[in-house]
Amino acid sequence: MRPLVLTENYPPDRGGMAQSCDRIVRSLRAAGLDVDVAHLGRRAVRPLVERQERGLLLAAPADEDPAHATQLLWNEVARLPHRPSHVVAFGGAAPVLAAPAFAAWLGVPLVTLLRGNDFDTGLFSLRRGWALRDALGRSAAVATVSRDHQRKVAALFPAADVRYVPNGIDPAEWSLAPHDLDRAVRWRAEHVGEGRRVLGMFGHLKRKKGGAFLLDALRRAGVEGKLHLLVVGEAEPEMLAHLASIESTVPFTHVPFVDRFELLPWYAACDGVVVPSLYDGLPNVLLEAGALGVPAVASTAGGMADLLESVEAGLTFPPGDLHECRRALAAFATLPDGQLRTMGERLRGTILRGFRHDQEAARYRALLAETAGRVPRPAPADVLTES
Numbered sequence: 001m002r003p004l005v006l007t008e009n010y011p012p013d014r015g016g017m018a019q020s021c022d023r024i025v026r027s028l029r030a031a032g033l034d035v036d037v038a039h040l041g042r043r044a045v046r047p048l049v050e051r052q053e054r055g056l057l058l059a060a061p062a063d064e065d066p067a068h069a070t071q072l073l074w075n076e077v078a079r080l081p082h083r084p085s086h087v088v089a090f091g092g093a094a095p096v097l098a099a100p101a102f103a104a105w106l107g108v109p110l111v112t113l114l115r116g117n118d119f120d121t122g123l124f125s126l127r128r129g130w131a132l133r134d135a136l137g138r139s140a141a142v143a144t145v146s147r148d149h150q151r152k153v154a155a156l157f158p159a160a161d162v163r164y165v166p167n168g169i170d171p172a173e174w175s176l177a178p179h180d181l182d183r184a185v186r187w188r189a190e191h192v193g194e195g196r197r198v199l200g201m202f203g204h205l206k207r208k209k210g211g212a213f214l215l216d217a218l219r220r221a222g223v224e225g226k227l228h229l230l231v232v233g234e235a236e237p238e239m240l241a242h243l244a245s246i247e248s249t250v251p252f253t254h255v256p257f258v259d260r261f262e263l264l265p266w267y268a269a270c271d272g273v274v275v276p277s278l279y280d281g282l283p284n285v286l287l288e289a290g291a292l293g294v295p296a297v298a299s300t301a302g303g304m305a306d307l308l309e310s311v312e313a314g315l316t317f318p319p320g321d322l323h324e325c326r327r328a329l330a331a332f333a334t335l336p337d338g339q340l341r342t343m344g345e346r347l348r349g350t351i352l353r354g355f356r357h358d359q360e361a362a363r364y365r366a367l368l369a370e371t372a373g374r375v376p377r378p379a380p381a382d383v384l385t386e387s
Contacts, residue, residue, distance in 0.1 A: 001033060001368050002055075003111070004077065004084035006099045008040040008062060008092040016203065016284045017115060019260060020167060021090050024113075027168070027361035029054040033368075036084065038073045038102075040066060040094050047072050056080075062094065070098045077102060084108055085372050089135060091115035093122070097131040100138045109140035109374040111367065113165075116281020116302050119149050136160060138378065140371040143364070145281040146303035163367055166303055168360030169287040171352055173261075176268050176292060184268035191253055196228045197333060199297065200270035202263065202285040205235040205243075210276030210299065210319075215242045217276070217325040218250045226333040232266050233257050267292050271340060272332055277301045278319050290351045295343040297332050299325075307350065314343060 005025060009017035021037075028035050035055045040062035050057040058076045060069040077084075089099035089112045096112065103110035112135050122132040136142055136153060141161040144150045150164045192198055205211045218229065229252040231243070243252050255266065267273070273289040275298040282303030286296055290307075296314035298304045308314040315331050317324035332340075 001085040001372055002036065002082060003028075003033075003086040003088050003368055004036045004038055004102070005088045005090055006038045006040075006073075006095040006102060007090035008042070008066075008094050009090065010037060010039045010041070012043050013041060014257070014259075017091060019284055020115065023168070023170070023357055024090075024360065024364060025055070027170075027357045028364060031358070031361050031365060033365060036080070038077060040069050040073065040092075047076070049076055066094045070094060074098075074102065074105075077106075086111050086140075086368055088113060091118040093118075093128050093131070096122070096135045097128075100135050103138070109371045110135070110138050110377070111141050111143070111371060112136060112139040113143045114145070114149055114153070114281075116145060116149070116283075117279065119144070119153070120279040120302075140374045140377060141367055143367060147306050148302055149281070161371070163363070165360060165363045165367070166306065166355055167282040167284065167287060168355050168357040169284075169291050169351060170357040171291055174264075174288055174291040176264060180265040180268050183265035187265070187269050192228045193225075193251065196226060196251075197271040198228050198230050198269055199329075199332065200230045200232065200266065200273045200289070200294075201275075202266070202273060202289075203233045203283070205231055205233060205239045207236065207238065208278070210278050211236070211239045212242060213278065213320065213322070213325070214274060214276035215239070215246055217322055217329055219246050220322075221326040221329040221333070223329060223333040224249050227329075228252065230266065230270060231255070232263065263288065264292075267294055270294050272297055272315075274329075275299065275304060276325065277304070280304065282307065287351055287355055290344075290347040293341075293344040293348045295332075295340055295347060297328050307355065308347070314347060 007021050010021045011018055025035050037057050039059040041059045042063055044059045044061040047060045060072040062069040086109050087099050087103035089095040100110055122128050136157050142153055143163045143165040145167050147164050150162050154162045227250050229250050232255045234257050267289050272295045275283055275286055277299050280302040298314055299319040300316050301319040308316050315328040317328045
């Protein structure tokens, strides 16, 4: 087997999707599989073909004209000295659009990896919905990071082979060194008021990710004098103004985007992390913080329910339920320290048992083995097409 992964999220691009794609590719290669990556890169400056350990990287700049970049990638794929065993669409609009064509032209099975919002928003997009349905209908297998998405895809495409493959994490990469703990202690001493717990929100603070919803809930949760909000990542101007409006209730610190491993002292500074998503897959932040024993206040959107609900490893609320979110925030602010620590330890144990990167790679490898050699599927007759 030698799959070709088509993606628009891969280093040097930043963000959780790029981290996930890189983790999956590295884990499959470490498990002995050759994997080629075709990257529609936002930060690429020119087309390139680069030899990597156990695979090739084919890249084309996609900022100005994704359709042009995709054709450039196809030219490189067509010149490969070998035929890929699969075409794997790693989420995103462009890969989902292009991968069915690549797979059909190569005569190999298509595997589509859905990454949460790709399905939630793509399905109902008048512009992109037809492409998503086409890819799902043509796929030899579809992998989702949540059981909720697995059920939804299977209901729409009863003939589809839909697998649940949750995100994983390498525990060796997420451990706290003494200097991480020292930085966390110093920051808290300088910025956090006496007796306040630190609630961390990591990632892009924006309305669509539940940012405004969370800030409204904090204003109304009755937690005055009890919490300090730490926001690490980019923030929409609207959200920064919203943050300023609640500062008298919940003081906050905003830290601009930091690279992945610079997050460790910020996680260490938190008593808990909050993920208020209105819809989602399985966010890396939940696994990263959880692997460090930091408990979560999170909605039950997507794969967060799979991780948190069954083991009572966090304070959860239904997506968009303001009343229940306020209740969870108030509980976080008032629970005894020992109970919070127990929640964090329980979450860490759950992640180490069932959400490791090597388990994730083994599940993907099994999926590839079981679909190898399947004849590419034609588009179902009921797939929506553009008018």
